[in-house]
Amino acid sequence: MRLVPVGVSGSSPGPASPAACHLVEAEGTDPLDPGAPPRTWRIVLDLGSGAFGPLQALAAPDELDAVLLTHLHADHCLDVTALHVAAAYGPRRPAHSLPVWGPAGVRERISRAYEAEPGAELLGLPLRYLELAAREPVVVGPFTVLPVPVHHPVRAYGFRVTGPAEAGGADVVLAYTGDTDAGPGLLELAAGADVLLTEASFVEVEHGGPDLRGVHLTGRRAGEAAREAGAARVLLTHVPPWVDPAAVLDEARHAYGFPDRVHLAEPGVVVEV
Numbered sequence: 001m002r003l004v005p006v007g008v009s010g011s012s013p014g015p016a017s018p019a020a021c022h023l024v025e026a027e028g029t030d031p032l033d034p035g036a037p038p039r040t041w042r043i044v045l046d047l048g049s050g051a052f053g054p055l056q057a058l059a060a061p062d063e064l065d066a067v068l069l070t071h072l073h074a075d076h077c078l079d080v081t082a083l084h085v086a087a088a089y090g091p092r093r094p095a096h097s098l099p100v101w102g103p104a105g106v107r108e109r110i111s112r113a114y115e116a117e118p119g120a121e122l123l124g125l126p127l128r129y130l131e132l133a134a135r136e137p138v139v140v141g142p143f144t145v146l147p148v149p150v151h152h153p154v155r156a157y158g159f160r161v162t163g164p165a166e167a168g169g170a171d172v173v174l175a176y177t178g179d180t181d182a183g184p185g186l187l188e189l190a191a192g193a194d195v196l197l198t199e200a201s202f203v204e205v206e207h208g209g210p211d212l213r214g215v216h217l218t219g220r221r222a223g224e225a226a227r228e229a230g231a232a233r234v235l236l237t238h239v240p241p242w243v244d245p246a247a248v249l250d251e252a253r254h255a256y257g258f259p260d261r262v263h264l265a266e267p268g269v270v271v272e273v
């Protein structure tokens with residue numbers, strides 16, 4: 001299983017990266033069609049503002065197998081509208097309708113953002129909207145994605161993605177937090193993960209500012225959760241353009257305790273899980 005960060009900017013696109021989007025790839029077979037030959041499977045975790053731009057350099061719409069949205073804030077879902085346009089009118093249209101999984105209301109949310117004609121709600125077009133339920137796994141080829149509820153002001157999930165290891169052998173786990181603050185959901189999500197891809201939006205005490213809780217993690221809280229959950233490696237993402245990523249990284253490394261196992265996710269830099 002390979003992770004390719006596409007957008008690592010938090011809360012909005014930044015000058016060097018779009019908002020949240022991560023591509024996950026693996027070779028495998030289709031459990032629903034065991035006779036078919038193995039191929040490369042691709043799922044997209046979040047498709048936030050601006051992310052469809054660079055995603056096209058990595059995979060065409062007809063090379064994607066599913067899009068999964070952790071929650072319906074703009075910086076995690078808005079570019080599904082761009083994918084919709086390309087999948088409906090571009091030269092690389094999916095052969096079968098592409099599933100877009102998200103929290104309850106995902107179809108209405110994307111339809112409003114697209115400004116679909118009243119009543120049309122993008123029905124009959126190349127994307128198919130499906131609603132996630134807590135701890136009900138979604139199977140896509142060799143991937144199993146478990147949505148775990150996390151701590152954010154709107155309904156939000158983290159994704160625990162199980163899939164084949166690059167080197168063969170036992171399956172590996174990539175845990176992606178989406179947006180969350182610390183809490184039991186985060187620990188359940190990250191427990192024993194091979195890679196924890198965690199948001200880290202703030203530093204703990206930002207120039208004496210308010211200590212905001214219940215929305216996002218700081219570098220320190222991300223590092224503490226990774227350590228408590230026993231995650232083997234940590235990648236930090238979702239740092240807003242106005243926050244110093246080096247300060248976030250420093251906090252997370254200090255809290256986790258093994259600095260060489262904590263890094264900032266970088267767009268286009270492939271990580272083997």
Ligand SMILES: [Zn+2]
Pocket residue numbers: 071073152179
């Ligand atoms: Zn959010």
